[in-house]
Amino acid sequence: MSTRAAPAALALSWRAAPLASVASLAVTLALGVLPATTAWTSKLLLDELARGHTVRVGRASWLVAAGAALAAAMTILTLVSTQLSRRVQRAITLRTQDQLYERVNAIAGLRSFEDPVFQDRLRLAEQGAQGAPGAITKLLTETVRNAIVILGYLGTLMVLWPPMAGFLALAAVPAFLAQRELARRRAGTTEKMMETARKRYFYQALLTDAASAKEVRLFGLGGFFHGRLLAMLRATTDADLAVEAYAARVQGLLGLLTAAVAAVAGIVVVHGIADGRVSLGGFMLFTVAVGGVQSAVSAITTQASTSGQYLRLFRSWRDLVDAPADLPSGTTPAPALRHGVELRDVWFRYQDDGPWVLRGVNLLIPAGQAVGLVGLNGAGKSTLVKLLCRFYAPERGQILWDGVDVAEFDIASLRRRIGATFQDFCRYDATAAENVGLGDLDRIGDLAAIRQAAADAGIDAKLAGLRDGYATFLSRVFRDAELKAGTALSGGQWQRVAIARSLMRRDADLLILDEPGSGLDPEAEHEVHLALSRHRAGRTSLLISHRLSTLRDADLIVVLREGRVVEQGGHTELMAAQTDYARLFLTQAAGYRDTPEPVSAPSPSPTSEPPSEPRSEPTPDPEPFHAAIGSAS
Helix, strand or coil: CHHHHHHHHHHHHHHHCHHHHHHHHHHHHHHHHHHHHHHHHHHHHHHHHCCHHHCCHHHHHHHHHHHHHHHHHHHHHHHHHHHHHHHHHHHHHHHHHHHHHHHHHHCCCCCHHHCHHHHHHHHHHHHHHHHHHHHHHHHHHHHHHHHHHHHHHHHHHHHHCCHHHHHHHHHHHHHHHHHHHHHHHHHHHHHHCHHHHHHHHHHHHHHHCHHHHHHHHHCCCHHHHHHHHHHHHHHHHHHHHHHHHHHHHHHHHHHHHHHHHHHHHHHHHHHHHHCCCCCHHHHHHHHHHHHHHHHHHHHHHHHHHHHHHHHHHHHHHHHHHCCCCCCCCCCECCCCCCCEEEEEEEEECCCCCCCCCEEEEEEEEECCCEEEEECCCCCCHHHHHHHHCCCCCCCEEEEEECCEEHHHECHHHHHCCEEEECCCCCCCCEEHHHHHHCCCHHHCCCHHHHHHHHHHCCCHHHHHCCCCHHHCEECCCCECCCCCECCCCCHHHHHHHHHHHHHCCCCCCEEEEECCCCCCCHHHHHHHHHHHHHHHCCCEEEEECCCHHHHCCCCEEEEEECCEEEEEECHHHHHHHCCHHHHHHHHHHHCCCCCCCCCCCCCCCCCCCCCCCCCCCCCCCHHHHHHHHHHHC
């Protein structure tokens, strides 16, 4: 697998920096010729000086000057080679990171990001993509360079003692095998310990992140997380040390082998000098040639080991970049919503062997109407939102947009028709204007539109009154471009910013508000509720809230229990039915009375798992759903 990945890594390197790669190869060729040339020049000089009183001073001086010029050329070309390598590596890093995160952005759903195996693959892909192309390119150039060095020295060895070439070749075999095994062990350790390394960084973040600082200090969790951090660090360092201990043993044995070969060479040449077959310069040249060949072979095998290690990791990059779509997208642009969104017998669970979160949900969200969604924690409300936003696909059943399965639509075009405030909204370390404008990138520079959305969310006055108005950087951990410290907002103010962000999509066909008032005080919640009511007028919206009073004016209220729709209707109708909604509403209302009235608990629902071909609870006949869609138009 690593061998097959080598051409792809090399091609990636040359595409990233073609000119620098060609120049690097040319410099490498020159560097390969210089060592043997320098050694031969030194041999000639030494032989000339060995003439004693008959030394030819002019020739000796010329040889000294030539040696100095060759040394200077070696120094300059080495510096040039280093700079070219850095340029190539920078280009490779930019290209691989670009392709990697382009692929990450192309992941349409959420399942991959909630998968620890994918998270490990992503980190391995980052390492492999950055290291493999450069390592393969360096292996190529090092091989070419050192091959020239070896060829240059082999001529000398063949003249002085031909068997030496065979000894050196035999010594290279165990070196190559040992380095290959070392590469396998290093890559395997990296793969095996990746999740442990991610946990280590997670505990580092807990100890340093502003978001966790309050609880860590209040509950005295610093020592606890510090201990876990050290445990993860010990595990990763112990694994690394085990590999490096193996590497030290290998390098030690290879060093002994190299010394033995050099000793044999030295003894042979000493006998040659004693017999008068080898000059003093020849001894020097033979010794340099043996050392040069050994160094060249060592450089090739070491670089091959490094390349092999990165190539194993590079497989993760290739697998990720070449992976098929996680959530296949249709090709049809999503049209404007005219009739409604319907969930028809929708079943969903997060793992194949996990519990069903949604169990045969049938629900109609008529165009132009506000639908409130009610249910206890774990009823499936947020999961339903994820399916509507097409972060997941139903395992069974359909979600229809004006009667067309949303799977037929281009995902990006469908999402452009949806605005949403999620319960776990983001707080971006960016300016106030950007925090709102990110809701519609096409108008992120339209301050008037940004202020209108902020005004609808009741946060315009606060943002306009900041130190630099809407240009103020909202962060406590970063500074703005002028190195000014950022400004922090309260939790409720951040929630209004998130609501404003969703309201930037003025032409959104479906507005989803998941607990939009959970972080607001009663007065602020009332203000936002009135503003959102005005904004929603005539628009299609799905509202989720545990504060049932905010849903009273919804056109339709739907109650979820254990993944099923158990009742739906208007507020007055559901209160008169005296079932789940009425009990939940009266339970909340009882908290505001001086003498709370007892409220009976909702009756339990069946919890058995569905059959292999699941059938939902008795559901409305499909015809009334289509009739309702028709009437909504």
